[in-house]
Amino acid sequence: MIRFENVSIAYDRKSKPALDDVSLEVNRGEFVFLVGSSGSGKSTFLRLVLREYKTEHGQVYVAGQNVANVPSWRVPKFRRGIGIVFQDFRLINTKTVFANVAYAMQVIGKSRAAIRTEVPRVLELVGLEGKERRLPTELSGGEQQRVAIARAIVNQPGILLADEPTGNLDPTTSAGIMEILDRINQNGTTVVMATHDDDIVNSMRKRVIELRLGRVVRDEARAQYTSMMPIVPAAATVGASAASQGAPTAAGDPSAVVPSMDDGAPQTRRQRAVSAAAAGGTAGEESMPPRLERNRGRVYPGGTVEEFARNGEQP
């Protein structure tokens, strides 16, 4: 359904490639998590599928079509086969829930009769029946994301791309969104979701493609993911922890992710926080300011968000 053949792209000549010789294939009907730390190339991958950019090297095929050969005037039609959901919902706040979803059908010339049938069907699928007349501002974040998903699938795309769709949502609401994405996938839509959230990845056990500095470093079926260095007591060093586990050290490699394993299984962020608290660690879940909390798990050149939080800095 999606095939990348030796794809490389840099945003400008001076910078390192955002994607570097990426080759992979996503089959029809698959559910794939695209993971990796901030700046690893996840969004760039999705943008290439959408043909927002053309590759410099290599080829991107979507539904059997080489996207480089889609002329500009045909791009809107090409994109009808792809639904997309973003972290920040991107709804039209002056339109009702019904009108937001209907709009996606109107712009491609669907009939009123089709809109009257299809919009209620997808709103029911995402659990929003009864809320058709609300404005987005009258909905919770999770409900707004459901509207965005309904809008993305109302024209029955073969592919649904999701770029951090749970990034603004709490764990319970996120789980509800994942149930919906899973249901859409079970109805036959290929789903590719970019995320940092290891709790979600580990609860779903789907294929995981991990990017680091634009390269694919892992591609595994029914996989787990550890999105950040472990939260360790201040006295312990990351290098010592990693060495004792035989894991790669983050020293000198800002994108390195050090798995935290007690019993061989990667831990979720919550499990790590509990372990750290039990060990007298200082980076508890509650102690982090909201902006840093949002970026928990991201690894910056100077260290993890947790380290910045401990030092009272902003990354």
Ligand SMILES: Nc1ncnc2c1ncn2[C@@H]1O[C@H](COP(=O)(O)OP(=O)(O)OP(=O)(O)O)[C@@H](O)[C@H]1O
């Ligand atoms: N519009 C742009 N112009 C210049 N460089 C860009 C642009 N967009 C992304 N980049 C760079 O390309 C690289 C990959 O970025 P990308 O947004 O694909 O990463 P990501 O994995 O999606 O990150 P995040 O999880 O933070 O969204 C990064 O080094 C980033 O700085």
